[in-house]
Structures are given as structure tokens and as C-alpha cells.
Amino acid sequence: MPRQGLLIPAPLERLSRKQIDDIHRASLAILSDPGLVCYNDEAASIFAEAGADVSVLMQGPPPYRTVKIPPGVVERGLQSAPAVITLGARNSENALVMDGREPRVYFVTGSEANTWVDAEFPIYVKKSDPVKEIRVAEFKPRRGMLADLCLSARLSEHLETLDGFIRNVNIQDADITEDIKDVNKVYASLDNTTKHVMVGLTKPDQLDTVLAMASIIAGDDEKLQENPILSFITCLVKSPLQFVDETTGSFIDICRRGIPVAVSSSPQAGTTAPIHEAGIIAQINAEVLAGIVLGQLVNPGTPILYGTVPVRTRMDNLADSYGAVETSQYTIDCTQLARYYGIPNYSTSGVCDPAFPGQQSTVERLFSNILVTLSGPQYLHCAYGLLDCNAAFSPLQAVIDDTHFSMIKYFFQGPRLDGDELETMARQIREVLASPHKLFIRYVRRVLRKGLLSSPYPYEGNEDEVFFKAQQRMEELLSRPVNHIERETAERVFRDIPGLLPRLHPSERDGES
Amino acid sequence: MSDDIIAMLKENVIQGRMTGEDEGVDDTVTGPGVVELTQRAIDEHIPPQDIITGGLTAGMEIVGEKFNAGEYYVPDMLASAEAVSEAMDILKPLLAGTDVKPKGTFAIATVKGDIHDIGKNIVSILVKGAGYEVVDLGIDVPTDKIVDYVREHKPAFLGLSALLTTTMLVMGEVVTALNAAGLREQVKIFVGGAAVSKEYAEAIGADAYCSDGFEAVRILESMSVV
Numbered sequence: 001m002p003r004q005g006l007l008i009p010a011p012l013e014r015l016s017r018k019q020i021d022d023i024h025r026a027s028l029a030i031l032s033d034p035g036l037v038c039y040n041d042e043a044a045s046i047f048a049e050a051g052a053d054v055s056v057l058m059q060g061p062p063p064y065r066t067v068k069i070p071p072g073v074v075e076r077g078l079q080s081a082p083a084v085i086t087l088g089a090r091n092s093e094n095a096l097v098m099d100g101r102e103p104r105v106y107f108v109t110g111s112e113a114n115t116w117v118d119a120e121f122p123i124y125v126k127k128s129d130p131v132k133e134i135r136v137a138e139f140k141p142r143r144g145m146l147a148d149l150c151l152s153a154r155l156s157e158h159l160e161t162l163d164g165f166i167r168n169v170n171i172q173d174a175d176i177t178e179d180i181k182d183v184n185k186v187y188a189s190l191d192n193t194t195k196h197v198m199v200g201l202t203k204p205d206q207l208d209t210v211l212a213m214a215s216i217i218a219g220d221d222e223k224l225q226e227n228p229i230l231s232f233i234t235c236l237v238k239s240p241l242q243f244v245d246e247t248t249g250s251f252i253d254i255c256r257r258g259i260p261v262a263v264s265s266s267p268q269a270g271t272t273a274p275i276h277e278a279g280i281i282a283q284i285n286a287e288v289l290a291g292i293v294l295g296q297l298v299n300p301g302t303p304i305l306y307g308t309v310p311v312r313t314r315m316d317n318l319a320d321s322y323g324a325v326e327t328s329q330y331t332i333d334c335t336q337l338a339r340y341y342g343i344p345n346y347s348t349s350g351v352c353d354p355a356f357p358g359q360q361s362t363v364e365r366l367f368s369n370i371l372v373t374l375s376g377p378q379y380l381h382c383a384y385g386l387l388d389c390n391a392a393f394s395p396l397q398a399v400i401d402d403t404h405f406s407m408i409k410y411f412f413q414g415p416r417l418d419g420d421e422l423e424t425m426a427r428q429i430r431e432v433l434a435s436p437h438k439l440f441i442r443y444v445r446r447v448l449r450k451g452l453l454s455s456p457y458p459y460e461g462n463e464d465e466v467f468f469k470a471q472q473r474m475e476e477l478l479s480r481p482v483n484h485i486e487r488e489t490a491e492r493v494f495r496d497i498p499g500l501l502p503r504l505h506p507s508e509r510d511g512e513s
Numbered sequence: 514m515s516d517d518i519i520a521m522l523k524e525n526v527i528q529g530r531m532t533g534e535d536e537g538v539d540d541t542v543t544g545p546g547v548v549e550l551t552q553r554a555i556d557e558h559i560p561p562q563d564i565i566t567g568g569l570t571a572g573m574e575i576v577g578e579k580f581n582a583g584e585y586y587v588p589d590m591l592a593s594a595e596a597v598s599e600a601m602d603i604l605k606p607l608l609a610g611t612d613v614k615p616k617g618t619f620a621i622a623t624v625k626g627d628i629h630d631i632g633k634n635i636v637s638i639l640v641k642g643a644g645y646e647v648v649d650l651g652i653d654v655p656t657d658k659i660v661d662y663v664r665e666h667k668p669a670f671l672g673l674s675a676l677l678t679t680t681m682l683v684m685g686e687v688v689t690a691l692n693a694a695g696l697r698e699q700v701k702i703f704v705g706g707a708a709v710s711k712e713y714a715e716a717i718g719a720d721a722y723c724s725d726g727f728e729a730v731r732i733l734e735s736m737s738v739v
Contacts, residue, residue, distance in 0.1 A: 436649070437634040442595065444588040445529065446536050 002086075002095040003106065003163050006409050011103040011376035013336050014329060020340050023333075026282035027289060028071045035068030036241045036290055040248035043067070043294055050076075050297050062245070069290060077293030080300035083342040085260055087164065087379075088227030090217065091194035091483065095227065096163055096379070098344035100306070103376025107405055109156060109384035109398065110166030110233075110348075112200065116144040117356065117387065117394035121468055137467035139356040141392060144169040146176065146188055146501065148393075150509075151478065152385075153192035155395050158477040161405035162384060164196040165189060166233065168393050173501075180499030182206035183213060186230065187493065187504055190217055191485050198231045198262070204250030211257065213497045217485055224259075231260035233307065233346070236294075237287040239267035248294075255295040255302045262305035262346040262379070263291030268320060269330065270313030277326070281333045284310050292343065305379055307346035308334035320389050322351035323364035331368070332375040339376070347377035350401065355388040357397045357467065366404060373408055396467060399474045403458060410454045484509070515559045519567040522550045522600075526572025527579075529592030531599055538589060547596035551603050561607045565644075569597045573642065580727075590727075591635065594642025601644065615646065617669035619733070622650035622659055624673055624687060627680035632706055632726075636672060639726035645670075645733065656683065660690050663700055670733065673719075675706040684709070685717035692718075701736060703729055 015023070035053070038044045044065045048054040053068035087096040096106045118140045126132035149169040156165045167189050176184060181202045189197045201207060210230070218224040236248040254261045265287040267273035273280040288306050295304045310330035314321040321327065331347055338345030349372035352364035369382050382405070383390060385398025432440050447453055459469040485493070490506050502508055521544075528537025530546035545553065547569075554564045576593040579585040608615070619640050623633050630652045641647040650662060663671060675681040684704050691697045697718075704714045705723040714722035723729040 437638060439591075439631065439634055439638075441588045441635075442529075442531075442535075442592050445538070445586075445592055448586060448588060449538060449540075 001093060002097050003093070005096070005098075005104040005106040005163060005378075006373070006412055008103040008105060008374060008376040008412060009414065011335075011339075012332060012371065012374035014332050015336050020336060023278070023282050023285060023337065024340070026278070027286040028074060030241070030282060030286040031069040031074055031290060032071065033068055034241070035066050036237070036243055036287075038065050038067045038243040038248075039063075039245040040243050040252075041065075042252055043243050043248045046252070046294060046297050047073070064242075067243070067290075069293065073297075074289055074293050077296040078289070078341055078343075080296045081292055081341070081343050082301055082303050083344075085303040085305065085344050086228070087196040087198070087231055087260055088218070088229045089164075089194060089196045090190065090229055090485070092227065094163075094195045096196055098305075098378035100338060100341065100343040100345070100378065102378075103339065104378060105373055105376060105380050106163035106378060107161055107380055107382050107384075108164035108166055108196075108198070109162060109168050109386070110198070110381040111168055111383070111386055111390035111393075112170045113168060113386060113388075113391055113393040114144055114170045114172065115141045115388065115392035116148045116169060117141050117392050117397075119357075119394070119396045119467060119471055121471070134463070135465075135468055137357070137471075139394065141355070143172045144393065146171040146173050146184060146503070149185060149188045150192050150504075152393065152395060152398075153189050153197075154482050155398060155474065155477055156384070157193040157195060157482055158480050159384065159398065159402040161402050161409060162195070164198065164379070165193050166198040166381060167200075168384075168386065175501065178203055179206075180501070182210050183497055183499045184501055184504065186210050186213060187497075187500055190214070190229065191490070191504065191509075192482055194483050196231070197229065198233055200233045200235075201250055204246055204253070207250060207253050207257075209497060209499070211259065213493055216493050216496065217489060228260050231262070233262040233264055234291075235264050235266065236291050237263070237265050239265060239272035239287060240283060241287060241290075243290070243294075251291065251295065252298050255298040255304070258299060258302050260303040260305070261295070262307040263288055263295065264307030264309055264346060265291070266309035266311060268311050268313050269326065270315075271318055273310070275313070277329065277333070280310055280330055281337070284308055284330075284334060285337050289341075304343070305346040306334075306338040306341065306343040308338070309348045310334060311351075321353060322348075322368075322389055323353040323360070325367075327351075328368040328371050331372050331377075335372070335375040335377040338378075344378040346379045346381065347372060347375075348381045348383065349373065350383035350386070351390055352383070352387060353389060355392055357387065357394055357400070361387055361397070362400075365401065369401075369404065370408060373412075395474055396470050399470045399477065400459070400466070403470075407454065416452070515554070515557055515563070518550060518554045518557060518559065519563060521545070522547060522554065522564065522568030523572040523575075525550060526569055526593050526596055527575050529576075529589055529596060531592070531596040535592075538585075547600050548603065551600040555603070555607065561604050561611055562613050564600075564604060565613060569600055570644070573597055591638050591642075594639050596642075597644075598638065598641035598647075601641065616644045616733075618646045618648060618666070619670040619672060620648045620650055620659075620662060620666070620668040621672035621674065622654040623652040624659075624675050624680055624683040625653060625655050626683060627675045627677055628652045629676035629706075630674075632676070633672070633674040636674070636705065636723070636726040636729050639730050640672075640733065643730045643733065656687050656690050659687055660694050660696065663691060663696050664694065668700060670703060671700045672703045672705070672723075672729065674704075676708060678708040681706060681708045681713065684713075684719070688717050688719060703732065705729065
């Protein structure tokens with residue numbers, strides 16, 4: 001039985017049906033004029049063949065064509081886009097079955113952070129009162145490495161609320177070249193978690209090598225199609241409205257092979273998209289639709305997620321501001337649009353601006369995590385552990401996020417109310433009113449023992465000990481065993497797939513641990 | 514046979530099952546609860562002292578250990594204490610003439626002007642469960658009524674409860690009134706409640722400040738007055 005995710009009974013919606021229709025029409029108008037700038041020849045040919053108005057090669061740099069996609073082509077592409085997409089997993093109980101029409105949320109982590117944040121807890125003594133000692137968290141950023149990605153995947157395996165794993169650490173070991181980066185990051189992820197793994201390719205020409213490895217691990221090519229343990233995320237459309245050459249080529253290759261892929265667009269309101277909500281939403285919708293239509297023209301029925309990562313611009317430095325309230329507004333609009341098309345939505349929340357865990361990061365991530373979850377995206381990259389606009393990853397923060405998501409998930413449990421329950425309660429109230437102490441405490445125990453009460457915040461203490469206790473929890477989770485890839489399969493992967501580093505081999509891996 | 518009943522009694526105290534209809538911590542424990550087993554023990558002519566020490570007190574000791582270890586929650590502790598206090602009510606007529614010495618009477622009241630009684634009731638359950646006789650004078654109790662009760666019934670302990678910063682001042686008035694009536698020395702005064710502090714307890718001349726019912730029991734047990 002696959003993972004159940006979190007069904008949102010009444011999803012939060014900001015847009016009326018008329019506004020949705022208006023945005024759809026506006027996006028269609030944008031797709032037909034001005035259309036998109038296309039730097040990829042093959043995509044331009046595919047669109048031309050389907051009936052789009054493709055210009056002659058224009059002078060660059062680099063050279064490009066404009067692709068004007070008429071509404072009929074868009075509608076045709078949307079018709080073959082599947083509403084139900086399955087993302088498989090090494091452990092079939094961790095598979096995710098997403099229906100674009102149903103607001104059932106799966107929580108995943110993602111991005112490819114360059115920086116890994118360690119936490120230390122030195123003791124400080126108060127100058128005016130030397131007897132007084134406090135333990136203060138110190139966060140130490142450093143370059144992310146392959147071992148960190150392994151650790152992060154292992155941790156993700158044990159985070160209860162985390163449904164899937166998008167590789168979240170950029171591996172920057174001195175001996176990892178661009179040519180071998182993809183195989184190593186995919187193997188490290190698949191070997192350390194039995195949950196679904198999604199990656200973005202560093203080098204598009206590594207697609208076949210990576211898929212060959214996934215095929216061995218899944219069993220064979222057919223089993224990989226049935227149980228896609230690996231999927232991809234691509235940003236083929238750069239805002240505003242430009243098909244990037246290399247990534248678009250990679251996307252076409254992935255679609256040809258029928259492997260699930262998320263088309264993700266991330267316009268920035270104020271720089272690469274209009275600052276007006278109507279503008280950025282109509283544009284991002286056009287960008288994502290263009291990608292989905294291209295994929296469907298390549299291989300009708302291939303599974304594609306409607307991926308949207310809109311963000312507002314900071315006015316002090318024109319960088320991304322994921323903590324801005326508007327970012328959540330845009331995101332929720334997009335989730336509603338995806339549901340309108342009936343295509344599973346890859347969305348983001350919890351992205352925060354500060355570089356270290358603290359009050360600002362907590363406020364920003366919880367604010368958007370709660371609201372975006374309420375809107376019901378199917379595949380929610382909710383930034384477990386990520387900081388600094390997803391440029392840094394803190395495993396300690398990921399553990400705290402897991403706790404917060406368990407609270408969010410608890411909140412969405414349906415009310416336990418029926419006729420029998422109300423009758424029982426009336427009897428209980430009568431009994432207590434007739435008792436000397438008039439307390440309901442004795443009836444709490446049954447509920448407590450059945451796990452029907454939310455847990456107290458696990459990191460509370462006499463002083464602010466949240467970080468220290470979360471670190472202890474993290475260490476406990478990491479001490480738990482992981483179901484690695486079977487030895488025989490791993491041996492075959494190492495024999496057939498070039499470029500894997502010996503330190504990922506089971507013999508060295510187990511020797512280290 | 515008697516050993517079996519005492520063992521079952523102890524287990525049901527640990528489970529917090531006052532009667533056979535109650536659910537315990539462990540769903541598999543069914544059958545008669547503390548009340549029925551206490552009566553059965555009496556019917557089997559088991560001495561009250563054995564029932565108390567081997568069943569009730571021994572069970573409560575385990576409950577306390579589990580609570581301190583974080584295995585039990587406050588509702589578990591209260592359920593066990595309530596079951597024991599019911600058993601003590603059944604045993605009370607049989608205790609005269611035995612070696613079981615009464616631990617003393619603990620009178621408790623929420624003071625004049627205050628109608629909050631959750632804390633008072635929880636303290637009552639725990640103190641009674643610890644083997645003390647508890648007399649609950651109620652809520653919004655006038656100072657003169659408290660003084661009259663102390664004069665007439667001479668309880669060893671008096672617990673005063675108040676939730677509000679305004680009504681906690683009445684606690685000081687009660688102490689002053691007991692002093693004026695010449696009764697202060699014969700009773701140990703415990704105070705507690707959300708607004709009350711150790712400093713305030715000392716300022717008004719109370720004997721003990723209790724942050725919760727468990728502390729009240731601990732302090733009571735540490736006092737030698739009977």
C-alpha cells in the first residue's frame with residue numbers, strides 16, 4: 001500500500017472560478033503572442049510540426065526562434081497529460097500516487113544546497129554571574145559533500161512526515177567531476193533511503209547512465225517503468241518565457257523514456273516577471289503549460305508534474321524573497337491552477353531567507369508551510385532543513401521541520417464525531433456532574449493511550465533548549481539502521497555503471513559506519 | 514488465595530481501575546477493579562493492614578515510580594489515587610482497633626471570592642489517595658467558616674487554594690484570623706494556586722507552598738505531625 005499523504009478536506013483557494021478562467025485565457029494569449037523564445041532546435045521543430053508558429057532562426061547571442069503556440073495545440077497537449085502519476089520507491093510502501101484532481105499532499109525535501117550547516121553547542125558563562133552557564137547553538141556552514149548527501153538521505157528515511165526525497169545537497173568533493181556527479185548523487189540517494197528519489201541532472205548526457213543504474217536497482221527496464229524509483233526535475237523554461245537549450249533537450253529525452261518529470265518554473269516578481277500578481281501568475285502558468293505541452297507532444301501520456309516556484313523580489317538587493325507573504329500567495333494561486341488542469345502540482349513552501357535556524361526562519365517557514373499545505377498541492381517541496389533561500393541545509397532544522405509537519409498533519413485529521421460518540425459524551429458529562437470532584441480527568445486516559453491526543457512539543461525545556469534537544473533527536477534517528485540496496489544488486493551497479501566512487505561501495509560504506 | 518487477591522489489588526491500583534468497568538493502562542487487564550477486590554479481600558477476612566500495605570500502598574509506590582520515569586501521566590496518577598481513596602473509604606470502618614494509624618485530616622478550601630476548584634480537587638484526590646482523610650470545605654469559603662471548622666474539628670492540615678491575584682490575599686486573612694483565634698499552632702497551613710508563590714506563602718506565614726498536588730503529598734509525608 002503506498003503512502004497516504006495528507007488529504008485536505010476543504011483546500012484554501014484565493015481565486016474565484018472566473019479569475020481562474022481569466023488567467024487561463026491570459027496564459028493562452030501569452031503563449032500565442034508573444035509566445036516563447038526557444039534556444040533549442042528540436043523543441044522548435046516539435047512545436048512547428050504540431051502547428052505552432054515558429055519563426056526563422058534569429059540572431060542571438062545565442063541564436064533563437066520564437067515559438068507562438070496557438071490555443072488548440074495547448075488544449076491538445078493538456079488532454080493527454082495524465083491526472084494520476086505514480087512515483088515509485090525501493091520500498092513499495094513508500095510509493096506516492098498523486099491525482100491532480102485530489103488535494104492530497106505529499107511532503108518532500110529538495111533543492112541542491114551548496115552549504116551544509118553543522119551545529120555545535122559550546123557552554124557560555126555569564127560574566128556578571130560566573131555560576132550561570134548556558135549552552136548556545138553555534139551554526140557552522142561548510143561546503144556540502146557526498147557523505148553529507150548520504151547522511152541527509154538516511155535522515156530523510158527516518159523523518160516520519162517526509163514522503164519523498166529530492167536530492168538536497170550539492171556534492172562538491174574534490175574528486176567529483178561534472179561527468180560523474182549525477183551517478184554518484186543518484187546512487188548515494190537511492191542507497192540511503194527507500195523513499196522516492198527525484199533529482200535534477202547536472203549533465204544531461206548522463207541521463208542514460210543514470211537510468212541504467214536505476215533500472216538495475218528497480219529490477220529491469222520494465223520494472224522501472226512500473227515502479228519509477230527515480231524521477232527528474234527540470235527547469236526548461238527560464239523566465240521570462242525562454243526554452244533553455246540544454247535543459248530542454250534533457251527534458252525531451254526524459255519524456256521520450258516515459259520517466260516522471262516535474263516541469264518547474266521559477267519567475268521572480270519584479271525582475272523576471274511582473275510585480276503584479278495577475279502578471280506573474282499568467283506568465284508562470286504559460287511557462288509551465290508550454291513545458292507540459294512540449295512533453296506531451298514528444299510522448300503523449302508521459303507523466304509530467306505542473307511545477308511552480310514563484311517568488312517575490314527583495315527590494316533591497318533584488319534577490320529572491322521566499323519569506324515574503326506574496327510568495328505564498330502566488331504559490332497558492334498556482335496550486336489552484338494545477339488542480340484546474342487536473343495535473344499533479346509540484347510546489348514549494350517553507351523556504352526562508354535567513355542562513356541559520358532561529359526565530360525568523362521558524363516564522364517564515366511555518367507561515368508558508370501551513371498556508372501552502374492548506375491549498376492542497378500534491379508534491380510539496382517544503383524545504384525540510386533548508387535555509388538561506390535553499391542555499392544551505394541543516395539536518396537539525398530538518399528534524400525540527402519534521403516535528404512541525406507532524407503538528408500540521410495532526411491538525412488536518414477529521415473530527416471524530418458521530419452519533420455514538422455524542423451519546424457517550426452525554427453519558428460521561430452526566431457521570432462527572434454527579435461526581436464529587438467534577439473532573440473529566442479519568443476519561444482522558446483511554447484517549448491518551450490510544451494515541452488520539454497530539455503530543456507535547458518534544459523540544460521544550462526549562463530554558464530554550466529546542467536546538468540541543470533536536471540535535472539529540474537527530475543523532476537518535478541517524479543511529480537507526482537503513483535498508484540499503486541489496487549487496488548483489490549493488491555489486492552489479494558498481495560493475496556496470498562507470499564513475500561511482502569506491503567510498504559508496506557497500507564494503508567501504510559499512511567499514512566506515 | 515489471599516496472596517492472589519492482594520496481588521490483583523496491587524495490579525489494579527497500578528492500572529488505575531477503580532471498578533471492573535474501568536479501562537486500565539493495559540487493555541488486557543479486565544475483571545474486578547480496586548473497589549470490588551477490596552470488598553472481596555474483606556470478605557476473605559484479610560486484615561485491613563495487609564490490604565493497605567500489600568495492595569494499595571504497594572501499588573501506589575509503583576505508580577509513583579512510573580510517573581517519575583515519565584511512563585505515566587498525571588491522569589494515570591489521579592486514576593490510581595482515586596481508586597485508592599475509594600478503597601480507603603470502604604476500609605475506614607474496619608481500621609479502628611488495628612495497627613493502622615490514621616495519617617491525619619487534611620481540610621481544603623478555595624478561599625472567599627474564588628470559585629476555581631480544579632487545583633483544589635486534584636490535590637484532594639492525590640492527598641486522599643496517599644491515605645489522608647480529606648475534608649473538602651468547597652469553593653468561595655468565607656474566612657470565618659474556615660476558622661470555625663478548624664476550631665471544631667481540629668484538622669492536622671489545612672489547604673488553601675486561590676487562582677487569582679486578588680483572591681490569594683484572602684489566604685493571608687485566613688492565617689491572621691487563625692492567629693487571632695489562637696488556633697494557628699494546632700494546624701499546618703498549605704497554600705497553592707496559580708498566583709501563589711513560595712515568597713508569598715512565607716510572607717503570610719503559611720507552613721508550606723505547594724506548586725502542585727504531588728508536592729503537597731511530598732510535603733505532607735515529610736511532616737511528622739499526625
